[in-house]
Amino acid sequence: MADLIVDGANPVSGTIRPSGNKNAVLPMLCATLLTDEAVTLTNVPEISDIDKLVEYFRSKGSRVQRSLEAQTLTIQHDFKAFATTDAELPVGIRAAVLLLAPVLLRSDHLIFDTEAKGCALGVREIDPHLEILERFGGTIAGTHPYRIERRNQIKGVHLWPDYASVTATETFVMIAALAHGTSTMNNAASEPHVQALCDMLATMGADIDGIGTSRLTVRGVGKLSGTTARVPDDHHEVATFLAIGAVTGGRLTVETDMGPQLTLILRQFGKLGLEFEVEDGKVTATGWTRKVTEPYTAEMLPKIEAAPWPYFPADLLPHAIGISVGCTGDILFWNKVYEGALGWSAELLKFGARVHLSDPHRLVVFGGNPLRPATVEAPYIIRVVVALLLAAIQIPGESRIKNADPIRRAYPHFVEKLTKLGAKVRWE
Numbered sequence: 001m002a003d004l005i006v007d008g009a010n011p012v013s014g015t016i017r018p019s020g021n022k023n024a025v026l027p028m029l030c031a032t033l034l035t036d037e038a039v040t041l042t043n044v045p046e047i048s049d050i051d052k053l054v055e056y057f058r059s060k061g062s063r064v065q066r067s068l069e070a071q072t073l074t075i076q077h078d079f080k081a082f083a084t085t086d087a088e089l090p091v092g093i094r095a096a097v098l099l100l101a102p103v104l105l106r107s108d109h110l111i112f113d114t115e116a117k118g119c120a121l122g123v124r125e126i127d128p129h130l131e132i133l134e135r136f137g138g139t140i141a142g143t144h145p146y147r148i149e150r151r152n153q154i155k156g157v158h159l160w161p162d163y164a165s166v167t168a169t170e171t172f173v174m175i176a177a178l179a180h181g182t183s184t185m186n187n188a189a190s191e192p193h194v195q196a197l198c199d200m201l202a203t204m205g206a207d208i209d210g211i212g213t214s215r216l217t218v219r220g221v222g223k224l225s226g227t228t229a230r231v232p233d234d235h236h237e238v239a240t241f242l243a244i245g246a247v248t249g250g251r252l253t254v255e256t257d258m259g260p261q262l263t264l265i266l267r268q269f270g271k272l273g274l275e276f277e278v279e280d281g282k283v284t285a286t287g288w289t290r291k292v293t294e295p296y297t298a299e300m301l302p303k304i305e306a307a308p309w310p311y312f313p314a315d316l317l318p319h320a321i322g323i324s325v326g327c328t329g330d331i332l333f334w335n336k337v338y339e340g341a342l343g344w345s346a347e348l349l350k351f352g353a354r355v356h357l358s359d360p361h362r363l364v365v366f367g368g369n370p371l372r373p374a375t376v377e378a379p380y381i382i383r384v385v386v387a388l389l390l391a392a393i394q395i396p397g398e399s400r401i402k403n404a405d406p407i408r409r410a411y412p413h414f415v416e417k418l419t420k421l422g423a424k425v426r427w428e
C-alpha cells in the first residue's frame with residue numbers, strides 16, 4: 001500500500017478534462033457479453049477495476065484491443081468459451097456482480113466464488129442480484145461458492161425491489177434486454193451510470209422505456225448487435241477537481257458536458273461556501289467563503305443528505321465532509337445509503353477538526369476549528385481517500401494519507417493531473 005503526501009494550501013488552478021466514469025464503464029464492459037459482435041467503448045478510464053475485468057475476459061478467450069492513449073477498448077467474445085466451462089468470476093471488485101446476468105445468459109451455470117465487495121462501506125449484499133436471477137428463471141444450486149444454474153428459458157418479469165440499487169438495476173436491464181416478453185422494474189436506480197448502460201443497450205437494439213426514471217420497461221429482443229458507445233465523463237471526478245480548486249483558493253475549470261447533471265451536487269457544495277460558474281461545456285470553481293448556509297428554520301441544523309439519484313450521491317458525501325472541516329459553521333451529514341460509510345470520520349480529529357458520529361448514518365462536523373497537518377489512515381474506500389485529501393490540501397504544511405491506493409480504482413493519473421494544476425502531492 002502507498003501513502004499520499006500532501007503539501008497543503010497551494011492554489012490548484014487551470015483547466016482539466018475529466019476521465020470516463022468508473023461506475024459507467026464497468027457495466028458497459030460487462031454488457032458487451034450480451035452480443036457476439038464487436039463493441040467499442042470510448043473515453044475509457046485507465047483504472048484497475050477495468051484491468052481486472054479485461055484479464056477475466058481474456059482468460060475466457062475474448063479478443064480485447066485497448067489503446068490507453070486513445071482511451072478506447074474494442075472487445076469481442078467467444079461464446080463457446082463461456083458455455084463449456086464453469087465461469088469463475090474475478091474477485092475483489094464490486095463490479096464482479098455485474099457479470100452474473102450476462103455470464104448466466106451465455107452459460108447454463110456459473111460459480112460465483114467472491115463476495116463481490118468493493119469499498120468497505122457496509123455489508124454490500126448480493127441478495128437483490130440473486131433474487132433477480134431467480135425471478136428470471138435461474139436456480140441458486142449452492143452457496144459458498146454460489147452455484148447458479150439456468151435450465152429454463154429466461155422470461156420477462158415484473159419487479160419492485162426493496163430499494164433502488166445501482167448494480168441490481170443494471171443486472172435487471174441486462175437480463176431483461178434478452179428475456180422473452182416484457183419486464184418492468186419499479187424502484188429502479190437512475191444514476192448517470194445506470195442511464196449510460198441503458199443508452200448503450202438501446203444502441204445495441206434493446207427496447208427500453210423510462211431511462212433516467214424509477215420505472216423501467218424492457219421489451220426483450222432476440223439478439224443484440226455490436227456498437228460504439230462513449231463512457232460519460234465521471235461526475236465524481238468533476239466534483240473532486242472543482243472542490244480541490246475551491247478549497248485551495250485556486251480557479252479551476254473542468255471541461256465537461258456533465259454541467260446539467262451537476263446541479264444538485266454544486267448546490268450542496270454551495271452550502272459549504274464553494275462558488276462556481278457554470279457555462280456551456282465547462283464548470284469553474286471560483287472561490288470559497290467557508291460559510292455554511294444557515295436554514296431559515298431556526299430549529300434545524302444545516303444538512304447535506306445522500307440517497308439514490310436524483311439525490312446527492314453517497315459517493316460524494318465524503319467529499320462534502322472533507323471540505324466541511326475548513327468551514328466556519330456546523331453541518332449535519334446524513335448517509336441514507338450505507339450503514340458503514342462514516343466510521344472513518346474519527347481520522348478527521350487528527351487534523352484538529354471536531355466531529356460527532358451520531359449513529360452509523362449521521363455525522364455532525366463542527367466548524368471554526370484551527371486545523372493542522374496530520375498523518376491519517378485511509379480505509380478501503382475510494383472516496384474517503386479523496387475526503388482526507390480534501391481536508392489535507394486546504395491546510396498549510398505536509399500531511400500523509402496512509403494506504404491511499406484505493407484511489408487508483410477510480411481516478412486515473414490522479415497525482416499527475418493534480419501536479420500539473422499546481423498541487424504539491426506525491427506518492428510515497
Ligand SMILES: CC(=O)N[C@H]1[C@@H](OP(=O)(O)OP(=O)(O)OC[C@H]2O[C@@H](n3ccc(=O)[nH]c3=O)[C@H](O)[C@@H]2O)O[C@H](CO)[C@@H](O)[C@@H]1O
Binds near residue numbers: 023167168308336
Ligand atoms: C460498481 C458500482 O456501480 N458501485 C456503486 C453502486 O454500488 P451498489 O450497486 O453495490 O450499491 P447499491 O445501490 O446496491 O447500494 C448499496 C447498499 O446501500 C444500501 N441501500 C441503498 C439504497 C437504499 O435506498 N437503501 C439502502 O439500504 C443497501 O444495503 C445496498 O446494499 O452504487 C452505490 C450507491 O450509489 C455506489 O456507492 C457504488 O459506487
Ligand SMILES: C=C(OP(=O)(O)O)C(=O)O
Binds near residue numbers: 023093094
Ligand atoms: C463504492 C465505490 O465503488 P465500488 O462499489 O466498486 O466499491 C465507488 O465507486 O465509490
